[in-house]
Amino acid sequence: MALSKKTKEAFLGPLNANNPVLVQILGICSALAVTVQLKPALVMGISVTIIVALSNVVIALIRKSIPMRIRIIVQLVVVAALVTIVSEVLKAFAYDVAMQLSVYIGLIITNCILMGRLEAFAMTNNVKDSLMDGLGNGLGYAMILVMVAFVRELLGSGKLLGFQVIPQWCYDHGYSNCGMMFMPAMALILVGCVIWAHRSINEENK
Amino acid sequence: MKTDSNVYTIVYATVIVVIVAVLLAVVSQVLGPRQRANALLDTQKQILVALNQDIDNCKNPAALYKELIRDTFYVCASPEKEFFNADEALAMPLAEAKKMAAKSGAPRFFTAVVDGELMFIIPLKGQGLWGGIWGYVALREDLNTIYGINFGHESETPGLGGEIVTEDFRSRFVGKHIKDATGELRSVAVLKVGKVAPEGQEQVDAWTGATITSTGVNDMLATSLHQYYFALVGEEAMNKANELREQYGCWSAAACVPAEENVESNNQEEE
Numbered sequence: 001m002a003l004s005k006k007t008k009e010a011f012l013g014p015l016n017a018n019n020p021v022l023v024q025i026l027g028i029c030s031a032l033a034v035t036v037q038l039k040p041a042l043v044m045g046i047s048v049t050i051i052v053a054l055s056n057v058v059i060a061l062i063r064k065s066i067p068m069r070i071r072i073i074v075q076l077v078v079v080a081a082l083v084t085i086v087s088e089v090l091k092a093f094a095y096d097v098a099m100q101l102s103v104y105i106g107l108i109i110t111n112c113i114l115m116g117r118l119e120a121f122a123m124t125n126n127v128k129d130s131l132m133d134g135l136g137n138g139l140g141y142a143m144i145l146v147m148v149a150f151v152r153e154l155l156g157s158g159k160l161l162g163f164q165v166i167p168q169w170c171y172d173h174g175y176s177n178c179g180m181m182f183m184p185a186m187a188l189i190l191v192g193c194v195i196w197a198h199r200s201i202n203e204e205n206k
Numbered sequence: 207m208k209t210d211s212n213v214y215t216i217v218y219a220t221v222i223v224v225i226v227a228v229l230l231a232v233v234s235q236v237l238g239p240r241q242r243a244n245a246l247l248d249t250q251k252q253i254l255v256a257l258n259q260d261i262d263n264c265k266n267p268a269a270l271y272k273e274l275i276r277d278t279f280y281v282c283a284s285p286e287k288e289f290f291n292a293d294e295a296l297a298m299p300l301a302e303a304k305k306m307a308a309k310s311g312a313p314r315f316f317t318a319v320v321d322g323e324l325m326f327i328i329p330l331k332g333q334g335l336w337g338g339i340w341g342y343v344a345l346r347e348d349l350n351t352i353y354g355i356n357f358g359h360e361s362e363t364p365g366l367g368g369e370i371v372t373e374d375f376r377s378r379f380v381g382k383h384i385k386d387a388t389g390e391l392r393s394v395a396v397l398k399v400g401k402v403a404p405e406g407q408e409q410v411d412a413w414t415g416a417t418i419t420s421t422g423v424n425d426m427l428a429t430s431l432h433q434y435y436f437a438l439v440g441e442e443a444m445n446k447a448n449e450l451r452e453q454y455g456c457w458s459a460a461a462c463v464p465a466e467e468n469v470e471s472n473n474q475e476e477e
Contacts, residue, residue: 037364067215074222081226085233092237095244157365179415182365 010121011132014140021144021191022198026112031145031191032184034104038161041149043097044104045142051086052114053134055079059122060130066123075118076109083109113141148190156181253327256342256356257320258380274318275327276454279437315434317450318344324447324456325353328434332426335418337361339370339426345384347447347456349438352394355379357423367419378410384431384438391439393431396424 020026027048034044058078059066066074087105090098108114117137122130153159155178158166166175180186209218250271254261257274261267316327324347332339337360344353355376362368369375382394386406395403396412398420403409412420437443 034364036366040364065209065218067209067218069210070215070219073219077222077226081230084230088233088237088241091244092240095241095248099248153365182363182415 007129007132010125010129011136014133014136015143016140017202019140019144019198020113020116020137021141022195024116026116027141028188028191030104030107030111031148032187033107035145035149035152035187036156036182037153037159038146038149040104041145042142044107045138045145047086047104048108048111048113048141049135049138051079051082051108052117052138053131055082055114056117056122056130056134057127058082059118060125060127063123071123072115072119075115079114079118080109113137144191144194147194148187151190152181152186252356252358253316253342256327256344256354257318257325258344258354259320274320276317276319277450278314278316315437317454319454319456320344320353322456323347324451324454326438326447328431328438330426330430332422332429334359334362334370334422335367335416336363339419339422341423341426343379343427343431345438347451349443349447350383350385352379352382352384359419362419363416366413367416369413369416370419370423375413382408382410384408384427389439391431391435393424393428396420396427 014020017023021028021031030044030048034040055075055078059075062074083105087098117134121133125133150160153161154165158164158171158177209215247268251261251267253275254264254267254271259270259274261270264270315329318325318327326345326347326349328343328345330341330343339357339359339362341355341357343355345351346353357370357376359368359370362370379394384391384393386392388406390406392407395407395409397403397409398412398417399414401409412424431438437446
């Protein structure tokens with residue numbers, strides 16, 4: 001399947017040059033809340049990706065019929081319905097994951113990336129492009145979450161995905177975990193570091 | 207189509223809300239039984255963890271639960287008594303007790319037989335930092351020694367309060383006693399490293415960095431165990447435990463308990 005240039009751009013753009021977290025500074029709130037450990041960050045990233053993609057598709061399908069004056073409400077209803085359905089399905093078929101996710105369900109509905117993509121992209125583009133845009137933005141967001149959570153879990157508790165990676169030997173020789181990594185402020189500082197690196201790399205490419 | 211008119215807007219809003227409502231209702235109805243089965247299985251698994259069963263390598267936890275758990279008892283509050291009466295609680299037929307329990311919201315507990323030994327499993331309920339916490343504690347037949355414990359939480363901070371579910375934290379409770387030397391119920395204190403519990407009460411270390419969640423665990427143990435006061439403390443409760451042990455055909459661990467205690471206290475002295 002050959003994708004048009006625009007479709008490709010809709011998918012690849014948000015992964016780098018137009019990343020929702022790094023460039024548009026959206027979805028920062030949840031980046032703080034769920035990145036203490038890698039596992040919830042992964043689950044959150046995947047869930048947001050699925051929900052952005054699905055809601056983008058739904059809104060793109062009905063975009064021509066939506067009355068302008070209540071479009072935001074319609075978008076919200078679609079997002080809330082999708083989040084609820086996904087959570088119900090998870091509870092029935094992946095109970096453990098649903099328990100992990102339950103805390104973040106509210107965060108997904110209010111995630112600024114969702115409303116941002118629906119309003120800025122899905123309302124004016126066709127279904128295929130909207131799907132790619134949703135996937136791209138979701139993955140772009142997940143990518144940053146995973147990066148931050150990787151550093152926070154590794155330095156904060158010496159573990160990755162719950163497994164001890166920093167050997168006991170290091171602790172015996174005076175190494176200790178960085179308690180600061182548990183603070184939300186460290187997530188913000190780490191996101192800042194990633195943005196810094198991202199900007200300077202992109203600067204060189206230009 | 208003119209999508210700006212008032213009539214269109216109102217009709218559109220109504221239609222979309224109805225569609226979403228129907229969709230959600232159908233999803234909830236269709237998936238409901240499956241979700242309830244999952245929730246039940248989850249509770250059973252939590253109880254099995256409290257009984258120190260390795261559920262990760264267990265292919266059929268539901269069958270294991272059925273094999274180990276013998277009875278459910280409802281602790282019933284009598285209107286004229288301030289506290290629950292152990293004898294009533296234990297002797298009452300299940301159906302009747304269930305009715306009374308439903309009326310009074312009284313707590314229940316379970317009995318199990320693990321490796322031929324009688325166990326009492328007491329559910330715990332409390333409040334952490336961000337939301338509810340809960341757990342199950344398995345007591346040995348002396349109604350005093352903790353055999354195993356399990357915790358769950360709604361939304362404690364991952365890496366901090368969330369760590370109460372880990373083996374590292376749970377294992378701190380194993381072998382602790384909930385009563386003092388006189389047989390009075392004291393619960394187990396969860397205290398910051400360096401703090402010492404009042405005389406007669408045993409203690410475990412709180413999870414570092416999770417002060418409020420640890421205090422929540424401490425309070426949860428104390429309040430939940432006290433709800434079962436008359437099923438745990440006193441001669442009647444002990445007699446009932448003996449009766450149940452004979453009924454289930456369990457061996458008596460009473461002879462072994464002091465020996466284990468000696469080993470433990472020796473270790474502590476060495477440390």
